[in-house]
Amino acid sequence: MTKKSDIPFSDDASKYFVPWMSMLMVFIATLILSGALVAYSSIQTWTRNISGSLTIQIPTFDLNGKDRQEAVKTDIETAVTILVTTRGVLGASVLSDEQMNSLMAPWVGENTDISRLPLPKLIDVSVDTNNPPDLTQLKADLTEQVPSAVLDSHRLWLENLIQLATGMIKLVSVILVLLILSTAFTIIYATRTSLLVHQPVIALIHMMGANDFYISIQYAIRSFKQTLLGSVIGFIATLPIMSGFSYFLNEVTEDFVFNTALTYEQWLILLSVPVIAAVLSFLTTFKTVSLYLKRFL
Amino acid sequence: MKETSKLSSPIAEFNGVSFRYETGPDVLKDIQFQLQPGSFHFMTGESGAGKTSLLSLMYLDNLPTKGRVRLFGQAVDTLSRKEKARFRRQIGVVFQDFRLLSHLNAFDNVALPLRIAGTKESEIRRHVSELLAWVGLEKQLRAYPAELSGGEQQRVAIARAVINRPQLLLADEPTGNVDDTMAKRLLYLFLELNKLGTTVVIATHNQNLIKYFGFPRLHLSKGHLELLGTSNNKYVDLATKLLNRGEQ
Numbered sequence: 001m002t003k004k005s006d007i008p009f010s011d012d013a014s015k016y017f018v019p020w021m022s023m024l025m026v027f028i029a030t031l032i033l034s035g036a037l038v039a040y041s042s043i044q045t046w047t048r049n050i051s052g053s054l055t056i057q058i059p060t061f062d063l064n065g066k067d068r069q070e071a072v073k074t075d076i077e078t079a080v081t082i083l084v085t086t087r088g089v090l091g092a093s094v095l096s097d098e099q100m101n102s103l104m105a106p107w108v109g110e111n112t113d114i115s116r117l118p119l120p121k122l123i124d125v126s127v128d129t130n131n132p133p134d135l136t137q138l139k140a141d142l143t144e145q146v147p148s149a150v151l152d153s154h155r156l157w158l159e160n161l162i163q164l165a166t167g168m169i170k171l172v173s174v175i176l177v178l179l180i181l182s183t184a185f186t187i188i189y190a191t192r193t194s195l196l197v198h199q200p201v202i203a204l205i206h207m208m209g210a211n212d213f214y215i216s217i218q219y220a221i222r223s224f225k226q227t228l229l230g231s232v233i234g235f236i237a238t239l240p241i242m243s244g245f246s247y248f249l250n251e252v253t254e255d256f257v258f259n260t261a262l263t264y265e266q267w268l269i270l271l272s273v274p275v276i277a278a279v280l281s282f283l284t285t286f287k288t289v290s291l292y293l294k295r296f297l
Numbered sequence: 298m299k300e301t302s303k304l305s306s307p308i309a310e311f312n313g314v315s316f317r318y319e320t321g322p323d324v325l326k327d328i329q330f331q332l333q334p335g336s337f338h339f340m341t342g343e344s345g346a347g348k349t350s351l352l353s354l355m356y357l358d359n360l361p362t363k364g365r366v367r368l369f370g371q372a373v374d375t376l377s378r379k380e381k382a383r384f385r386r387q388i389g390v391v392f393q394d395f396r397l398l399s400h401l402n403a404f405d406n407v408a409l410p411l412r413i414a415g416t417k418e419s420e421i422r423r424h425v426s427e428l429l430a431w432v433g434l435e436k437q438l439r440a441y442p443a444e445l446s447g448g449e450q451q452r453v454a455i456a457r458a459v460i461n462r463p464q465l466l467l468a469d470e471p472t473g474n475v476d477d478t479m480a481k482r483l484l485y486l487f488l489e490l491n492k493l494g495t496t497v498v499i500a501t502h503n504q505n506l507i508k509y510f511g512f513p514r515l516h517l518s519k520g521h522l523e524l525l526g527t528s529n530n531k532y533v534d535l536a537t538k539l540l541n542r543g544e545q
Contacts (some may be wrong), residue, residue: 006409034455204396207358209386211379216469294378 006205007198007215011220014190018223019189022230022277023237024229025183029176030238030273035171036250039165054125054135056083056092056142057150061118068148072121081199082141083125088133090126120150142243183277184284186228191219191288203297211295220286227281231274306370307331308465308496309355314364316350317401324350326520328364331464332498339492339507340500341525342517346502349393351517352467355498356390357381369464386414389463389495391471394455397442401455403429404438410461431486433479447474455483459490466490468499472506480506 009015034072056077062068076094083092095103097115100122104114127133135151195202202215246261263272309332316325324347332338332499342348352358354366357373366373368384376384389410397406404425411421429435432452442450458466466487472480484499484506491497498515501507509515513526 006401006412008398008399010400200396201398204398205409205413206382207356207385207390208410209382209384209388209415211382214413 005218005222006210007125007201007218009194010192012197014194018187018226018281019192019230019233021183021186022227022281023234025179026183026231026234026274026277027237029179029277030235030270031241032172032175033273034238034242034270035168037262037269038246039168041263041266043165044160044249046162052127052129056123056125056151057120058123058146059120059148062148065260071148073092075148076123079123079142079146079149079275082145083123083137084228086133086141088128088131092123092125095122095124099253137287139237161290177281180280184280187281187284188224191223191285194219194293195289195292199296206293206297212290215293216286216289219289220282223279223285224282228274228278235271237276257261307367308334310367311354311361312356312365312367314361314366316347316354316361316363317444318350323362325361325517325522328522329522330515330522332496334464334492334496335494337488337497337512338509338515339512340515340517341507342500343407343500347520348517349469351481351499351515351522352390352469352500355465355467356377356388357385365418386461389458389466391455391466391468393469393473395442395450397450397453397457399442402439402441403434403445403449404441404511406442406453406537407456407460408413409457412520413478414461425456428460429453432456432483438450448476448479451475452479452483455486459486462493463495464488464497466497468469468497468501470501471499472501472503473526477505481509484510497536517534 047136056079058072058079060068060072080092080094083089100119101110101114104117106117108114108117139151142151205215311328311330314325314328315323317323328351340348340351350359354361355368357376358507359366360366360374369387371380371384373381373384399411401409407425407429408421411424416424426435427436429438432455434452436450436457437445437449440449442453445453451471455468455471458468466488471487472483475483480503487495487497488510489498511526513524516523516525
């Protein structure tokens with residue numbers, strides 16, 4: 001003969017409420033957490049890019065539009081000398097005409113003679129990320145010896161993006177905390193409602209010698225199962241959306257802007273969401289029932 | 298199966314106990330009595346005399362508003378929650394309104410005290426089936442309370458109260474819905490338990506049973522208790538002999 005639960009949970013209105021609520025909460029939590037993880041990965045990549053490379057621009061025309069081809073050659077040599085003697089710089093190379101052509105091709109097409117355009121000469125500088133150069137000092141040295149040189153560390157535009165992504169992660173953290181709190185309060189409410197509905201049965205079982213653990217664990221296990229069911233469905237429902245969003249980001253932006261490929265560890269973090277929700281539900285329910293029993297029985 | 302109780306102190310001891318519900322009048326006044334291990338008492342009194350209230354103090358559902366109740370040698374007002382739960386597992390109660398769980402069938406209702414006590418399922422299956430057969434419900438194992446007659450529900454309630462071989466059995470009108478033949482049969486079940494050392498208190502209005510078995514009576518009248526009758530009858534003597542044999 002199969003053992004039925006002592007408490008008639010099948011009569012309970014919350015048997016639908018808790019799974020639906022869990023499904024919705026986990027759906028939202030997983031989506032925003034995956035967004036935060038993409039933002040975090042992107043920040044890592046951007047930070048690496050910032051500290052991993054620099055570009056020095058040497059203008060080929062002065063502000064009056066006068067060609068300074070002769071000066072450019074000297075400026076490049078001086079700048080490269082400064083760069084290679086700077087601590088933290090691994091190497092410096094001037095971009096060739098072919099490299100400039102391929103760099104400009106997306107904007108001007110492949111058959112344009114870019115030598116007729118007033119483009120600066122570019123020096124690509126590799127930087128030791130573990131021991132980065134002092135950019136302020138480097139800029140001062142260049143300004144002193146090569147006044148026309150412009151140091152571009154990509155920092156300006158990327159810093160704004162990083163700030164935006166960091167703000168997004170903070171916002172996600174706040175939303176996650178609010179989701180956890182609202183889930184916990186909802187479970188407390190549903191559990192207390194169920195306790196009131198089943199009060200006569202609980203009082204009878206209690207009178208027969210059931211201790212608080214015996215009753216609380218039945219509620220907690222039931223809550224764990226309901227939440228896990230809803231959470232798994234909610235998690236699965238996010239997969240096509242995450243996949244679609246990743247595809248969209250890759251289509252509309254270049255790879256270097258958003259790093260949408262989640263790592264193994266990040267997938268583990270996402271997979272832990274339904275489990276954490278179920279465990280949270282278990283603990284909240286157990287505590288709620290224990291407190292109720294101590295107070296009323 | 299539990300061993301026969303070898304406690305020498307009273308199973309229950311009431312000293313100057315009064316009880317009232319919230320701000321109402323006292324329903325029990327200055328109650329004073331002891332239940333010795335292995336004793337068998339009827340509890341009598343008119344409706345509203347306080348029988349159910351007195352029983353509720355004995356199964357720890359209420360605490361006295363005045364005086365002291367001791368169970369199994371310990372004052373109940375000093376018990377921790379864990380101790381109370383342990384004490385309750387040693388007390389079997391048959392309620393006047395049965396209080397069967399409607400979502401459980403007869404088998405699971407009777408098995409409930411054993412499951413609470415953590416008994417193995419194989420033992421539960423054996424004991425519950427045997428006991429339900431003994432009370433004539435072997436064909437109704439899977440029947441839900443709503444499918445049982447009043448008398449059958451009462452027998453399930455009694456089986457549930459005795460399945461755990463409690464040290465103290467309290468029954469509130471346990472034979473109210475059965476005929477005299479079944480009432481006697483159920484009383485013999487209580488007597489069998491009593492022979493094994495269970496202290497029994499049965500609240501009843503059934504004068505035939507009281508006369509037939511002749512156990513002493515705890516009689517309640519307007520909240521006051523008096524002990525009527527003696528234990529000089531064949532059943533009590535038999536129970537006492539068996540109890541003494543168990544103690545040796």
